Amino acid sequence: xxxxxxxxxxxxxxxxxxxxxxxxxxxxxxxxxxxxxxxxxxxxxxxxxxxxxxxxxxxxxxxxxxxxxxxxxxxxxxxxxxxxxxxxxxxxxxxxxxxxxxxxxxxxxxxxxxxxxxxxxxxxxxxxxxxxxxxxxxxxxxxxxxxxxxxxxxxxxxxxxxxxxxxxxxxxxxxxxxxxxxxxxxxxxxxxxxxxxxxxxxxxxxxxxxxxxxxxxxxxxxxxxxxxxxxxxxxxxxxxxxxxxxxxxxxxxxxxxxxxxxxxxxxx
Numbered sequence: 001x002x003x004x005x006x007x008x009x010x011x012x013x014x015x016x017x018x019x020x021x022x023x024x025x026x027x028x029x030x031x032x033x034x035x036x037x038x039x040x041x042x043x044x045x046x047x048x049x050x051x052x053x054x055x056x057x058x059x060x061x062x063x064x065x066x067x068x069x070x071x072x073x074x075x076x077x078x079x080x081x082x083x084x085x086x087x088x089x090x091x092x093x094x095x096x097x098x099x100x101x102x103x104x105x106x107x108x109x110x111x112x113x114x115x116x117x118x119x120x121x122x123x124x125x126x127x128x129x130x131x132x133x134x135x136x137x138x139x140x141x142x143x144x145x146x147x148x149x150x151x152x153x154x155x156x157x158x159x160x161x162x163x164x165x166x167x168x169x170x171x172x173x174x175x176x177x178x179x180x181x182x183x184x185x186x187x188x189x190x191x192x193x194x195x196x197x198x199x200x201x202x203x204x205x206x207x208x209x210x211x212x213x214x215x216x217x218x219x220x221x222x223x224x225x226x227x228x229x230x231x232x233x234x235x236x237x238x239x240x241x242x243x244x245x246x247x248x249x250x251x252x253x254x255x256x257x258x259x260x261x262x263x264x265x266x267x268x
Contacts, residue, residue, distance in 0.1 A: 010164045010196035011037040011060055015069035018055055028221035029055045033069070035215065035224060039163065042190055042197045044207035045215045046253065052222025053200045057168050060198060061089055073164065085113070087164035088157025092172045094149040096141040102128065102152050103137040109159040127155040130189060147178040151185065158193060165190070165197045171206070180241075183209050187236035204257070208249045209236060216256040226256040 016033040019026050030052040037043050045053040058064045059071055062078040073081035081087060096105045103124050110120045128134045131151040141149055150170055157165055167186075171179045187210055190197050201207050207214045211230050218225040230249050232240060240246050 008039055009036055009072070010039045010041070010074060011035065011198060012072040012075075013056070013060070013069065014071075016056070016059065016066050016071060017068035018052065018059065018064070019067045030059075030066075031221035031223055033222065033224055037196055037198060039074075039196050040194050041213070042187075042199065042211050043213050043215060044199045044201055044211040045217060046201055046204065046207050047217030047222065047225075047257070048219050049202075050220050051217040052220065053217060054168050055222070057166055057198065057200050061087065061166050081164075085109070085160045086162065087166055088159070088162035089166040090150070090153045090157045090168070090170045092169045094141070094146075094153040096149055096152055096156075098141050100140075101137065102133055102139050102141075102144070105141070105152055106155045106159060109156060113160065123159065127158060130158075130192065131155045131185070145178070146174050147182050150174070150182060154186065154189065158189075158195070163195050165195050165199075167197060168200045169202065170199075172202070179206070180238075184236065184238060186210065191234060204250050204253045205241070208232075208246060208253060209241065214249075214253050214256075216253065225259070228252050228256055 013033055013035040016030055018030040019028055033056060045056065047053055055064070059066050060073065060078060062082040071078045074086050076084065076086070097108070100108070106124045106127055107120050110123060115123070124137070125134070128137050131154055133148065133151055133155070136144065136148065141152070144152070153170070171182050174182060183206055199210060208230055214228045214230060215224055216226045216228060217223065228249065232245060232249065
């Protein structure tokens with residue numbers, strides 16, 4: 001990791017505000033959001049519906065612009081980071097092109113940026129192996145399960161060696177068993193790649209299982225009410241789900257969502 005002041009942070013948000021004009025008047029979606037995500041760190045955003053979790057994600061991704069404040073991604077403006085392909089993004093729907101195979105879907109960002117065919121094929125093979133789909137590269141999306149489709153979407157998001165993954169409820173549409181398997185896979189992939197992850201979820205256990213810190217947001221206008229540390233180590237295995245310390249952190253996040261002060265909560 002480069003430890004210079006600019007690149008040690010994957011994301012830096014300072015005084016971020018977002019307002020939307022509607023027929024009924026102005027809606028304050030975000031107010032005074034300050035957040036830092038260290039390179040290589042896994043951070044989840046959680047809060048009630050409408051609190052601005054996805055809005056904040058979109059601002060980081062430069063899919064929308066803040067009304068006030070500023071956002072930096074690896075020391076750059078969000079717009080510059082998007083142009084430089086510094087991050088990958090995955091949504092609740094995998095968004096795969098149905099007429100392209102798994103291999104071709106993963107390769108799409110590389111094609112768009114003119115990567116040579118031989119280099120592209122090697123990178124796709126590496127990513128397919130990473131997400132456990134080496135035997136399915138010639139399949140089409142409608143031949144895959146929902147969990148497999150999401151693995152393709154994650155591989156595509158990582159195609160250009162992104163050091164930041166932005167994920168907006170990517171497992172929200174999956175059944176519980178598949179969702180837990182995907183959480184384990186994502187924890188492994190994030191560890192192997194060293195990518196920072198900003199992950200939006202409504203699930204407290206999911207946030208705790210995956211994250212080093214859980215950012216708890218208040219109802220609209222969205223503010224960061226507490227940040228709960230999750231010191232559960234790097235090995236996020238299935239056994240962790242039954243550990244007392246896991247349930248302790250689940251309780252801590254639940255209490256933070258209900259407005260109670262949380263022991264060891266850490267606001268940066």
